[in-house]
Amino acid sequence: MGFKLDAKIPAGELAQKWSNHKAAIRVVSPANKRKLDIIIVGTGLGGASAAASLGELGYNVKVFCIQDSPRRAHSIAAQGGINAAKNYQNDNDSVYRLFYDTIKGGDYRAREANVYRLAEVSNLIIDQCVAQGVPFAREYGGLLANRSFGGAQVSRTFYARGQTGQQLLLGAYAALNKEIAAGSVKSYPRHEMLDLVIEDGEARGIIARNLITGEIERFGAHAVVLATGGYGNVFFLSTNAMASNGSAAFQCYRKGAGFANPCFTQIHPTCIPKHGDQQSKLTLMSESLRNDGRIWVPKKLEDVQALRAGKKQPSEIAEEDRDYYLERRYPAFGNLVPRDVASRAAKERCDAGFGVNETGLAVFLDFKTAIERLGKDIIKQRYGNLFDMYEEITDVSPYEQPMQIFPAVHYTMGGIWVDYNLMTTIPGLYAIGEANFSDHGANRLGASALMQGLADGYFVLPYTIGDYLSHKIQAPKVKTDTPAFDEAEKGVRAKIAKLLSINGKQSVDDLHKRLGNIMWEYVGMARSKESLETAISEIQKLRKEFWQDVKVVGRADDFNVELEKALRLADFLELGELMARDALVREESCGGHFRIEHQTEEGEAKRDDEHFVYAAVWEYKGPDQEPELTKEPLNFEFVHPAQRNYKD
Amino acid sequence: MSCFLTKSSLGKKLVMSITGAFLVLFILFHMSMNLTAILSPDGYNAICRFLGANWYALAGTAVLALGVLVHFLYALMLTVDNYRARGKQRYAVTVTEPGVSWASKNMLVIGFIVLAGLLLHLFNFWAKMQLIEVLGGHASVVGGHTIAATDGAALIAYTFSKWYYVILYLLWFAALWFHLTHGVWSMFQTVGWANDTWYPRLKCIANVVATLVFLGFAAVVVVYFIKSCCPCCCGA
Amino acid sequence: MNFTLKIWRQKDAKSKGAFETYKVENISADTSFLEMLDILNNNLVHEGKEPVAFDHDCREGICGMCSLHIDGQAHGPSQGATTCQIYMRKFEDGATITIEPWRSAAFPVIKDLVVNRSAYDQILQAGGFISVRTNSVPDANAIPIPKADADESMDAAACIGCGACAATCKNGSAMLFVAARVSSLAKLPQGRVEAARRAKAMVAKMDELGFGNCTNTGACQAECPKSISIAHIARLNREFLSAKLED
Structure with a gap:
């Protein structure tokens, strides 16, 4: 049978779609908002910002997380930064350029309208976060600083040292705390959603387990928002937190929500290589390191042998014997190619036998040139905490010897299918942030996950959910004894x-x-x-x-x-x-x-592009049954899909 | 506002800080006074006469006593709070964290030693000087000698001719030294006049003050003890 | 490497706990402390015994979920690191390691090494925010902020809310945690608007929840995995006292 997918993309010019849509959708009056309940599962950037914004609007919000505090959600671990099209650097950045970079970076497998909206609200996010007291890096003039990230030729990434995700999450968590104190949001930490409850075809609540007492509890609401992040831990070893999981999303899938593009997984190129089979997770080294670090392997296999045998230090290998393979293959972007390209290039070199550690699964990320050019102090200022972290883990100082890195599972672009309103195929069930599939296509650019989580939570969902809830103003409180x-x-x-x-x-x-x-x-x-x-x-x-x-x-x-x-x-x-x-x-x-x-x-x-310009949406058909595929065609009205070129 | 000084944790600490600062100033004054006793016993006695049972000296003593009392009671109050906050179950293993001074973790115990020393001191001197005068007397009999209430120098000379008093007083000053090394910079911290640039300076100031106080007080004790041992060579 | 572990086991909040001794063998020096506990737990599961409950999540030192008092030190023997960032090469082969939960009246034990730190959430709910509504804010560059101020604000904002400060303080004081938040916001013009109200409300909540009084030992900053300075406590004192004096 398959789904009847309607992405509900508004008509009109790309730049007008979101404003037209906002003008067209319905709103709920303040008196009625008080009568409506919303459940939000997850308190990362998406969940916390949505809960805070919806609580502020006057809805009754219940927010759930599996950790002991909303502040611990894994958004907190994002290091590098958040993109926005502010053009503060005067490098000819614009909403259109951010949109274009993102859709190109995603290899033309995302919806134009969604991505454009993301780029459009990106600037509001920075304003919002600054007002909340997020201490972004600043220049001596007191204005905001930026840095570059992979897949872009402009500097549009805002950052707070190597802890941008933490600072943004603390901003959203503070906004959430303000609402918890005001009584509009009720927080349920150490609660795990174990099932979605559907009545009359609509999402009506969840079953959650109290992780302290083990009690199974019921919660009803007029709408349920899934903000539970990605499922990268399916790989056991990934950069995700230990408790990150796909279960809430999977329960929704089981109950009829379409799961889109599940195979789109991001492998991050700069992680610390695996050390042995006692390892529980992989540690990411921020992509920002590629601003100044140069990636290489030896040109000669005998150097590789010497390195593996410990007979040679990497710093002893002469400049002309090094293969800066990203700079060689992609002169225009060099070490700042998108993540998928960098990861594959590392794998290609390692497969060819040039991996630099005993397992053969590592390449170098070298700061020698940068230290010579900028001095150790500046490098220390920029990356000091990352270097310390690396040394703590590996016992090697990146100031002396190059870091060893290898790709690792980091992010899942796939997720629950949503329409332009972020509603899933189940009416009343929404998915935001990494939990949905919408904005990154087949590959996410660095510093865009934070952008999407906050865009959805602060600026999209609070409007679009009103359109659905406006039909529920007569509905009584959801009963949980049904x-x-x-x-x-x-x-x-x-x-x-x-x-x-x-x-x-x-x-x-x-x-x-x-x-x-x-x-x-x-x-x-x-x-x-x-x-x-x-x-x-x-x-x-x-x-x-x-x-x-x-x-x-x-x-x-x-x-x-x-x-x-x-x-x-x-x-x-x-x-x-x-x-x-x-x-x-x-x-x-x-x-x-x-x-x-x-x-x-x-x-x-x-x-x-002839056969696969679509989002693959899977429908659950029962235990051990093959799921059914429905295709949502992606229409490129405004950009023309082209072979991605990071060479010139 | 009065309520915050008795109920809020930061209010209570403010009281500790202010009373502490007041006591430090008094101690510095007392020390300078004592040093006079080394240079000129007559000069010292002049000060003693000036600070006898006059109304201003009595008022000063009352304020001082109040300062000590408040400082002590608040210390007890804070300690009870802290004991409760720590919970019933204690760590089986503890260490002294790097950079943490021994004194800072034992201020109450050190405070008790200081207080004990103070009581001894009151018995040795104050009871035989100001108190006697208040009670209408003019002299007291100490170890068979009659010493006038205004003859502080003689009282010093007598007390510190006894080796056990010398040891007790030196121990007392040592306790005071520990108490001040933490207390002096700590009172700046508590009122908020501190930052990373000033910590080394404040701690240096605290150590200097504590050491000056120790040396100043100890000097009198030691000098008088030596004088009592060999009156000839000291010219007394 | 081989280790003997003395671990605090406690069935639930109400039960009485006690130390139990375990042995782990063939641990690689590159294994992290928590991975070593994973190995112990996996062994226990195979023996049909209940594994040791401990909090952890990101294992990168940023989420603040992991805790543990290891051989007398919050977050173990490294300075400026969380428990998840400790590697077994820090310990001597054959060592006996004592592992205890945070001990503070405000952090009751839930099970084994897991404690309830919701008191920290409650303190932040009392005022650890800037009251701005979503979307009603000026342009991000409308207010220039001196770099030094932004940097200092960031120093304080690095707090991960792990609870090591109160757990390590001999007085069970949460001052470093409260100060980090108050100070971080007080250094920014946006945060000045509510600075007085925030300092008073958060201190009042901290007192109400039964945390102790700071006696400036500095143990908190020594054990803080983010090395947050007690200079922020000085700023909190200043903020609080000046707010009170205006009342």
Whole structure:
């Protein structure tokens, strides 16, 4: 049957779409807002900013997070910065240029209208954050400073040292606190959404588990907003926080929300290489390092051998024996090519045998030239905390020797399908930030995730949700003692009971690591028909094994981390397969999705605009059933998709 | 506002800081006075006469006593709060964090030693000088000698001829030294007159003040003790 | 490397806790402290025992979720680092390591090494914000802010709210946490508007929640994983006292 997808993109000129749309949609009067309840799941940039803004408007908001405080959401870990088209640097930046860079960076797999709106509100975000007291970096004149990021030729990234995400989140969290104090928002920390409740085809609430007591609780509302981030932890090792998961999104998918482009995963080029199999996560080194760092591997294999054997220090390798492969291959952008391009180029060199550590999975990021040019003090000012962090982890000082880096899973562009209003295929269910699929296409540019989270939460959702809620002003408070809630709760309890009863031999982490290996090996940076088919069958096998052999200790009505992890892994085991299926169908290479069958002679990603200019939207068809694909065609009215060129 | 000085944590600390500052100023004054006793016992006695049972001296003493009392009571009050805030369950293992002074973590205990020293001092001197005068007397009998209430120098000479008083007083001054090394810069911090540039300076000032106070007071004790041991070589 | 771990186990908030001893073996020096605990937990699961509950999330030293009092120090033996940023090479092979939860009346234990830090949220809710509505703000460059002020504000804003300051303070004082927020906003012109009200409200909430009084030991700044200076406490004192004197 498939979905009847209507993206609800407003008509008219690109630059007018958002203002036309805002003028056309309905609003809710203050007296009626007081009667309406909204549930927001997740308190990252998207969730916190949406909860604060909606609370401020007068809605009754309930906000949930799995951590002990809303401030801990993983947006906090974003380092580098946030883009905006302010043109403060006078380098001919504009809303159109930011829009164009983003849609090009996403390899023409995002909606024009959404991306344009994102660029349009980007400037408001900076204004908002400054007013909230976010201490962005400034110049001596007292005005805001900027730096460059990958995929752009202008300096449009605003930053607060290496802690931009933290500062923006603290701004949104402060706004949220203001509303919590005012009573318009109620906060539920250490609560995990385990199911979505649907009545009459509309989202009516959630079932959540109190992570301290283990109680299963019901919450009703007139609309539910999903702001739960991405599902990169399906790979076990990623730069995501340990608790980041795809379960809330997956429950919505199970209940009928379309899941779009699940295979679009961003592999970040500058992470600290894996050190061994005891590792629990990978640490990102900010992309901003590529402003001054130069990426290279040795030209000669004998140097590689010497490095691996510890017979040579990287600094001993002569300039002419170094291959600055990004500068060589992409002269125009050099070390600042987009993430997908940089990651693949690193993989290409390592596959060719030039990886510089024992595992052969690392390249150098070198600050020698920058230190010579700018002096150690300036480099220390710019990157001091990152250098310290690197030294703490690896015991090597980046001031003396180049850093070793390797790509790692970082972000998922795919997510719950939403229309222009950010509403999913389930009426009354919204998805914002990384949890949705909308703005980054097949690859996200650096410093754009923060931009999207805050754009959705502060400036888009508060307007568009009113359009839907304006039809609910007569609706009474949602009752949670209905059969739909009963059934959802029963399902959750049954699942928990089942997990606790298996009492097998493998721990959740054992199984998660195995899933991670399958995903990295077969659905990672380079994918092929064979690898993806292998992945699907391997994941199916592993899933079966999970449900027969997992060992979850502890009780249901208790603080039980193993149970939390098991519930999340159960969903990752489904999501992994969905990603592989999506990757299998997409017979082209674009952005973060690289099919080795589809590449140019130079090894660049080869898009197929004739057949794949669409968002792949998957519909759940039941346990162990193949999901159904519906395509949302992407219409490029204003820009012409072209081969991405970062060479000249 | 009065309520904030008794209820708010920062208000209570402000009281500690102000009373502390007042006591430090008094101690500095007392020390200068004592030093006179080394240079000129007669000069010292002149000051003693001036500070006898006159109304201004009595008023000063009352204010001073109030300062000590408030400083002490607030210290107890804050400590009770802090004890409660720490919770019932304590750490099994603790260390002294780098850069944290021993004195700063033991101010109450040190304070008790200072207070004990103060009581001894009141017994040794104040009771035989100002108190006697207030009670209408003019002299007291100390260790078989009759010493006039205004003859502070003689009282000093007698007290510090006893080795046990010398040791007790030196211990007392040492405790005071510890108390001041933390207290002096701390009172600036509490009223907000401090920052990263000034911490080293303030801590230096605190150490200088504490050391001056120690040396100043100890000098009198030591000089008089030496004088009592060998009157000939000291020319007394 | 091999280690003996003495870990505080406590079933729930009401139960009495006690130390239990565990052994972990064949730990690589490059393993992080929390990964070492992961290994212990995985072993415990295989033995059918309940794993040790501890808080953690980003494992990059920024989310503030991880805690732990390790061998007498909040966030373990490194300065300027969180527990998740400690690597086992910091410890001697064969060492016995004592691991305790934050201990402070305002941070009750939930289970094992997990404590309830919602008091910090409540303090911020009392006034740790600038009251601006979404979208009713001037252009970002409308107010120039001296670089030094912005930098100082950022120094304070680096606080991750982990609770190490109150946990390490012998008085159970949350002053460094409160000061970081007050100071960060007080250094910016946007934050000056409500500065007096904010300082008073946050201090009042801090007192109400049962945190202790600062005695300027400086232990908090020594253990703060973000090395936040007690100069911010001085600024809080100044802000608070001048606000009170105007009342």
